[in-house]
Amino acid sequence: MLFTSYGFILFLCVVIGLYYIIPKRFQWKLLLVSSFVFYYFSGWSNLLYISVTIISTYFIGLKLDSLNKKQEIYLKENKGTLSREDKKAYKEKIKAKRWKWLLLCLIFNLGILAVIKYTNFAIANINSIFTLFKMNELSFVNFLLPMGISFYTFQTMGYIIDVYRGKYGPEKNIGKLALFVSFFPQLIQGPISRFDDLSLSLYKEHGFDSKNFSYGFQRVLWGYFKKLVIADRIVVAVLEITKNPDTYDGIFVLVGMVFYAVQLYADFTGGIDITIGIAQMLGIKVKENFIRPYFSKSIVEYWRRWHITMGTWFKDYIFYPLSVCKPMLNLSKSSRNRFGEKIGKRAPVYVATIAVWFTTGIWHGSSWNFIVWGLLNGFVILVSQELEPLYAKFHQKFHVGETFGFRLFQVIRTFLLMSSLRILDCYRDVGVSFKMFGSMFTKLNINELFAGSLLKLGLNISDYIVLLIGVIILITFSLVQRSGSVREKISIKPAILRYTIYVLLFFSIIIFGAYGIGFDSNQFIYNQF
Amino acid sequence: MKKKKIISFVVLILVISLLAFLLQKLLMPKYMTQIVEGALIAEYYDEKNKDHDVLFVGDCEVYENFSPITLWEEYGITSYILGSAQQLIWHSYYLLEDALKYEKPDVVVFSVLSMMYDTPQKEAYNRMSIDGMPLSLSKIKSAKAAMLPEEDLITYIFPLLRYHSRWNELSNEDFEYWFKKDKIAHNGYLMRVDVKPAGSFPKPRKLADYRFGETSYKYLDKIVKLCKDNDIELVLLKAPSLYPHWYEQWDEQMIDYANKNDLLYINTLNNLDDIGLDFNTDTYDAGLHLNLSGAEKASVFLGNILKTEFNLADRRQDENLKALWKEKADAYYKMEEDQYKELEEYGYLLKFNMKRSAENN
Numbered sequence: 001m002l003f004t005s006y007g008f009i010l011f012l013c014v015v016i017g018l019y020y021i022i023p024k025r026f027q028w029k030l031l032l033v034s035s036f037v038f039y040y041f042s043g044w045s046n047l048l049y050i051s052v053t054i055i056s057t058y059f060i061g062l063k064l065d066s067l068n069k070k071q072e073i074y075l076k077e078n079k080g081t082l083s084r085e086d087k088k089a090y091k092e093k094i095k096a097k098r099w100k101w102l103l104l105c106l107i108f109n110l111g112i113l114a115v116i117k118y119t120n121f122a123i124a125n126i127n128s129i130f131t132l133f134k135m136n137e138l139s140f141v142n143f144l145l146p147m148g149i150s151f152y153t154f155q156t157m158g159y160i161i162d163v164y165r166g167k168y169g170p171e172k173n174i175g176k177l178a179l180f181v182s183f184f185p186q187l188i189q190g191p192i193s194r195f196d197d198l199s200l201s202l203y204k205e206h207g208f209d210s211k212n213f214s215y216g217f218q219r220v221l222w223g224y225f226k227k228l229v230i231a232d233r234i235v236v237a238v239l240e241i242t243k244n245p246d247t248y249d250g251i252f253v254l255v256g257m258v259f260y261a262v263q264l265y266a267d268f269t270g271g272i273d274i275t276i277g278i279a280q281m282l283g284i285k286v287k288e289n290f291i292r293p294y295f296s297k298s299i300v301e302y303w304r305r306w307h308i309t310m311g312t313w314f315k316d317y318i319f320y321p322l323s324v325c326k327p328m329l330n331l332s333k334s335s336r337n338r339f340g341e342k343i344g345k346r347a348p349v350y351v352a353t354i355a356v357w358f359t360t361g362i363w364h365g366s367s368w369n370f371i372v373w374g375l376l377n378g379f380v381i382l383v384s385q386e387l388e389p390l391y392a393k394f395h396q397k398f399h400v401g402e403t404f405g406f407r408l409f410q411v412i413r414t415f416l417l418m419s420s421l422r423i424l425d426c427y428r429d430v431g432v433s434f435k436m437f438g439s440m441f442t443k444l445n446i447n448e449l450f451a452g453s454l455l456k457l458g459l460n461i462s463d464y465i466v467l468l469i470g471v472i473i474l475i476t477f478s479l480v481q482r483s484g485s486v487r488e489k490i491s492i493k494p495a496i497l498r499y500t501i502y503v504l505l506f507f508s509i510i511i512f513g514a515y516g517i518g519f520d521s522n523q524f525i526y527n528q529f
Numbered sequence: 530m531k532k533k534k535i536i537s538f539v540v541l542i543l544v545i546s547l548l549a550f551l552l553q554k555l556l557m558p559k560y561m562t563q564i565v566e567g568a569l570i571a572e573y574y575d576e577k578n579k580d581h582d583v584l585f586v587g588d589c590e591v592y593e594n595f596s597p598i599t600l601w602e603e604y605g606i607t608s609y610i611l612g613s614a615q616q617l618i619w620h621s622y623y624l625l626e627d628a629l630k631y632e633k634p635d636v637v638v639f640s641v642l643s644m645m646y647d648t649p650q651k652e653a654y655n656r657m658s659i660d661g662m663p664l665s666l667s668k669i670k671s672a673k674a675a676m677l678p679e680e681d682l683i684t685y686i687f688p689l690l691r692y693h694s695r696w697n698e699l700s701n702e703d704f705e706y707w708f709k710k711d712k713i714a715h716n717g718y719l720m721r722v723d724v725k726p727a728g729s730f731p732k733p734r735k736l737a738d739y740r741f742g743e744t745s746y747k748y749l750d751k752i753v754k755l756c757k758d759n760d761i762e763l764v765l766l767k768a769p770s771l772y773p774h775w776y777e778q779w780d781e782q783m784i785d786y787a788n789k790n791d792l793l794y795i796n797t798l799n800n801l802d803d804i805g806l807d808f809n810t811d812t813y814d815a816g817l818h819l820n821l822s823g824a825e826k827a828s829v830f831l832g833n834i835l836k837t838e839f840n841l842a843d844r845r846q847d848e849n850l851k852a853l854w855k856e857k858a859d860a861y862y863k864m865e866e867d868q869y870k871e872l873e874e875y876g877y878l879l880k881f882n883m884k885r886s887a888e889n890n
Contacts, residue, residue: 006683462696462697499544506545511556516691517679
């Protein structure tokens with residue numbers, strides 16, 4: 001069930017209506033049932049996968065807790081009799097057991113994700129090697145990727161790791177854990193929530209709060225505006241350019257790159273706005289996933305502001321543990337001896353960064369273009385970190401200050417850099433992506449744009465006008481948002497102005513939205529991950 | 530404070546509903562100067578006097594080939610053609626079901642050509658058959674039966690959701706006919722006076738299976754039942770159009786069906802001479818549809834059968850009806866005159882030759 005389908009809107013109306021009618025103690029149960037109904041529409045078999053993840057995580061969470069309790073009781077009961085070494089040995093034994101259970105949970109659930117998502121990728125690579133040696137190729141398997149599996153698996157694994165670390169206890173009610181994993185607004189494209197962030201407001205009883213409801217609804221509308229008016233309109237030109245690399249090279253690659261940046265932003269942030277807005281209408285607080293990422297002045301800042309919950313997930317569950325694990329400390333030690341203090345200190349950071357970006361790449365898709373995209377991101381981040389002192393010297397020498405002009409330059413540079421990297425996402429083929437990137441420099445002919453070619457990309461003049469106005473509204477919104485919530489600002493305006501804005505937003509979606517017959521119904525880009 | 534909030538909310542909803550209504554009216558196709566057959570169904574519902582002896586349901590084979598004015602003038606039969614382009618049998622059934630909420634005719638004439646289609650065909654024709662219906666259960670059921678996979682039921686309830694993207698195609702026609710439309714047809718009859726003699730048609734291709742589909746029969750059964758339940762005589766009619774080809778095997782199935790259900794089946798293709806049709810002068814598109822001259826001849830022929838078979842009373846002496854039908858006849862003859870004038874001036878009819886008239890303008 002797509003967020004943009006009429007079925008979903010009907011479903012949502014029914015769920016929200018029931019949510020505030022039924023006794024409050026049943027609210028979370030209604031959300032659980034609704035989430036499973038929502039997921040059911042993506043296929044029966046998908047329900048099986050998510051249920052397996054929920055059940056395995058639930059029981060292993062309880063097991064981890066019981067081992068903790070067992071340790072506590074044992075130590076309490078034998079307080080006087082155990083030596084320090086005995087206590088330590090017992091703790092180590094329990095820790096090892098807990099580690100095994102955690103590992104089992106991770107391997108099992110990430111294994112499901114890996115098998116479903118990456119088997120064909122692995123087969124394709126094995127086949128390339130087999131072809132070299134003229135061996136028979138393996139046949140591909142036909143797995144249907146359950147909707148949102150990457151999101152719910154990561155969310156669940158975050159939960160079990162936190163339970164293992166003792167950040168919080170396990171959820172004792174399997175229904176509540178199931179709701180945390182399957183909460184329908186965020187099930188298919190995130191944000192990747194943390195249990196301690198979401199659970200409290202998810203299970204709480206909520207009375208109808210008109211302000212919250214109205215703000216949530218406004219946010220949902222804003223999300224639909226981005227998705228339907230901008231993303232689903234511009235996608236036609238993006239596909240025309242990227243599906244025909246032989247026809248559209250040079251300046252068109254630049255156009256496609258910028259158009260894709262607009263599409264991706266409007267699509268993904270629009271989807272998240274809908275998610276957060278729906279949750280808010282239900283009185284539930286879901287974490288923000290974006291903070292005006294295209295205003296970032298560096299790639300590091302960009303990744304702090306884009307898909308925030310994914311970035312922090314990788315940081316907390318891969319980067320930090322990897323940076324301080326035993327082999328990494330050994331690496332640091334040996335690097336210090338060999339390359340000196342500075343490099344030795346940074347060595348674990350390099351390795352962990354590369355590992356994180358490799359994982360980020362492959363999380364986005366099971367193909368080489370995503371892996372290369374991820375690694376390039378990591379590479380650019382490391383290089384820019386290493387060159388930081390050099391930049392500082394340069395800025396000092398040439399008196400480059402924090403002027404508006406320089407900041408603007410930094411923003412545009414970061415935007416273009418990130419958009420260039422995303423070419424790998426657009427063309428989905430490493431070779432073609434690099435070729436197209438090169439053609440921007442070797443075949444750049446701006447005049448091509450003024451010979452009516454833009455009108456051959458599947459968009460007409462009125463489409464471009466709508467897009468231009470839409471993008472101006474997006475930028476204005478982001479500029480205004482820098483000094484505080486736009487909804488708060490609108491709410492203090494006179495009623496007539498306020499309502500005019502709401503009505504205009506509503507009808508701009510209805511009239512200018514790219515939906516229905518004549519437009520391809522586009523899935524949210526991040527639904528595919 | 531709470532009261533104020535509720536009032537603001539209600540006002541907001543009212544404003545949104547009003548704007549949605551106005552935008553929907555503006556954005557829906559008007560069918561006034563182009564593809565005028567799209568306006569036919571709505572015209573039936575705008576008709577004030579819904580009291581007819583005979584109701585026709587079907588596709589262009591009824592709304593192009595029979596003239597209610599002739600039936601009135603020749604036999605005193607009041608009739609209306611609930612026709613629309615490529616009206617399929619499920620459209621016909623639900624249109625009839627809906628029409629019976631307004632009136633109860635003595636006879637229903639159903640054009641059997643649509644039996645050849647067992648599955649939904651084109652969205653554009655669905656729209657022409659359904660959009661003109663006011664919102665009702667019949668309309669919803671019709672849309673459900675007619676929809677293609679890419680269509681959504683809600684767009685038949687709120688057509689704004691279907692036509693929203695017409696904002697960049699709006700023309701003077703949309704503004705001119707935003708709230709009020711011209712009458713296009715004469716009790717459902719779409720008049721054309723131009724002539725294009727019948728030529729040769731492609732040889733009828735052989736079909737893998739000549740049997741009408743299950744769905745077609747299912748809806749035909751429903752039409753029969755609906756008529757029986759309402760004590761209405763049903764006539765199955767194959768109109769005198771030479772193309773699409775009406776296969777012998779199809780004819781046999783209709784004969785069988787009519788016999789089994791004690792219905793009158795008229796295949797006018799067997800009576801072309803009795804009707805007096807001359808396909809050199811009585812068709813405007815080489816034999817697919819009749820022009821005014823042909824439609825009037827066909828109506829005289831059909832009217833005679835209806836009158837004798839079902840003892841329909843001559844209602845020409847009814848003063849109210851007389852005045853009403855005089856008004857209709859005046860509009861009819863005025864349009865006839867106008868069309869001849871147009872033919873004389875341009876050599877073709879503007880409304881039906883969009884391309885040529887656009888080029889000339």
